[in-house]
Amino acid sequence: MKTILITGTRKGIGKALAEHYLGGGWAVYGCSRGKASIEHGNYHHFCLDVSDEEAVVAMVRSAARESGGIDALLNNAGIASMNHFLLTPYPTARSIFETNVFGSFLFCREVAKTMRRLKTGRIVNFATVATPLRLEGEAMYAASKAAVESITRILAREVGEWGITVNAVGPTPVATDLIRGVSSEKMEALLDRQAIRRMGTVEDILNVIDFFLDKRSAFVTGQVVYLGGVG
Template sequence: MTSLAGKIALVTGSRRGIGRLVAEHLLERGATVVGFARGEGTIEHAAYRHYRVDVADPAAVQRAFGSIAKDVGPVQIVVNNAAVLTSQYAMIMPPAAAQEMLNVNLLGPFMVSREAAKMMRRTKWGRIVNIGSMAASLEPIGDSIYAATKAGVATLANVLAKELGPLGVTCNTLAVTAIDSEMLAQLPRDKVEAIIQRLPVPRFAEADDILNVLDFLVSDRSGYITAQTIWLGGIN
């Protein structure tokens, strides 16, 4: 595993769950890490910079990137992880909850990728990784909007891969299965376990399952890999 010293990485939703896991891992690998979250930062590290940003607010994202340019430097690695989940039957889904998922889970990655790409264009190198979900493939009952947004981030990455490829920027999606987190705790455990048991590799994801793939996708060696969705657990 090569060092990421000298690289600046941005992780959205860095306050907890997969986002915090990823941010701490990139710090261990030597990167300077910028974290976006709606709440206060939870990581204390000399190379970590936290910005309170709601990725669903385009103006807030643009302001944050202006600050990053002055305070830290050009972002070269982006992990679009921030997401919200309301799991409910469509007929009783509150419209506000559906709108929030669209804004955070889909508009957010678009805005962050858009602003980061402007920096990557100047450095001629970049890695954008969207965190997808098994929900996009398995389409579980109650997750109509959430699954649609996670399918959307994969399509977003694929289109951006074509736009940004000539600039030395790759865009891929890492579709994760269930991992113990606050988001997972919102769902009935028995229903999640029933889904997991139908996977080709019938177990919950562990940290290294995610970080192993992420390490490759953000590395120099992945420069010819773009517009791909990598499914954990054997989903296709």
């Protein structure tokens, strides 16, 4: 049985990803700040903050030990905040970077250590179309995801020798809590900048992730794939 570690599995896209891979026969190790919302014999939940180094190290090593090795990591956990730059509170900016950048960094680092021993592995990070669109009101969110893109591209080069691929998917807006506070006017304006003017779906994201995880994608690394014709 293959093992996948997915962050932010309590709700939204992360929960859908976990359910998809459980349905495909994978063992899923998930985490969130809150308790599990998935009940399945092959689902293992950890309550943690993704920027808590000690908790992340403990989760990854526990998952690797129990499963015999982690085949894939999906760094889905993320937070956003819609603010004009001049009205962005420092704690908000810091919180966005702690979850999106440092959380992804910690999981990439710890999971890559375990994958190195197996000489194979797939890491998929989460970018956003807000970065190439230079989306007003999302400066710190887009900046945090730009950092995730850089980590993705550079880490791919640093771990390629060990058979580990590192890629990122850049979704368009999907109807989740993450965009709950965005007005319909702003959303329409955003969709107008896409080549294909519609909201994204979990299936759109899954399609890209499945491609990255496919054993035939062993030569695909350091790539960021945006959905909706953005970029």
